[in-house]
């Protein structure tokens with residue numbers, strides 16, 4: 034744990050997951066300001082968008098934040114992000130190219146890579162990762178993992194031989210969960226859904242309310258909501274779109290019920306179609322319930338929307354308590 038705190042220049046080994054557009058500058062800044070580690074998800078950002086978001090974070094905190102890039106998409110804003118002094122880059126869904134690694138190192142930035150088993154851990158270590166994020170299939174959002182966090186973590190820790198910090202990610206939402214994975218050897222934990230249910234997150238109010246009202250059993254790992262990102266697995270809260278699709282026998286693309294329905298508009302006025310990967314954010318209008326609300330299996334512990342700083346404090350106190 035100490036190695037991680039020093040590496041990332043943080044006080045608590047609690048990392049806010051890169052939760053797409055829901056990771057607002059206010060959320061990242063608030064988490065980092067609390068002594069944990071906040072992050073921006075810049076996979077779909079242009080260099081200008083990234084500059085704008087990083088500027089907003091800087092106006093709110095002087096503490097470090099990281100930037101995430103999902104490597105299924107071209108990291109258009111990576112260079113600008115580094116130029117603007119973001120000290121840590123965290124990749125998921127792929128391994129960085131030699132050019133990306135060279136760029137990161139030329140700015141003396143640190144590099145984290147999300148892995149899911151022994152082989153991906155060894156590959157990330159061979160590329161010089163400074164830390165690993167081990168994701169299990171309990172995770173909310175897009176799920177790279179094909180096994181449980183318990184099993185994946187064991188494999189990844191063995192592969193790492195404790196030479197670098199390994200963070201546990203997926204379904205973690207309490208200090209008790211944190212203790213479980215820290216006892217297994219993790220150096221820290223990553224939480225996505227728990228922070229989506231915070232005051233500062235960019236999730237639509239109805240999405241936040243659904244997180245609070247739902248339990249772990251209400252989530253499902255599926256390929257249902259894939260308009261915008263291939264046939265990747267993702268964990269969501271079961272909604273009317275999912276139930277309609279399941280009732281029809283989970284048909285393939287082209288045969289799905291209501292496939293051409295426009296169910297809302299994003300804040301820029303652009304149509305949101307049924308089965309879109311876009312989660313409802315503040316400013317989205319339409320049938321919010323039918324949209325994709327990502328969530329991990331830790332929902333039973335999410336009972337209230339709170340400031341991110343309170344979430345960090347509660348998790349830490351619960352972790353260090355009896």
Ligand SMILES: Cc1cc2nc3c(=O)[nH]c(=O)nc-3n(C[C@H](O)[C@H](O)[C@H](O)COP(=O)(O)O)c2cc1C
Pocket residue numbers: 050051052053054055074076101102103124125168171172173174175202203204205223224225226227229312327328329330331
């Ligand atoms: C709303 C939402 C959006 C997400 N977006 C991203 C993303 O942009 N990049 C990424 O690497 N992971 C993303 N994830 C997955 C998280 O990195 C992490 O694996 C997950 O939140 C951990 O599970 P938990 O939600 O149960 O804490 C997202 C998760 C959620 C809930």
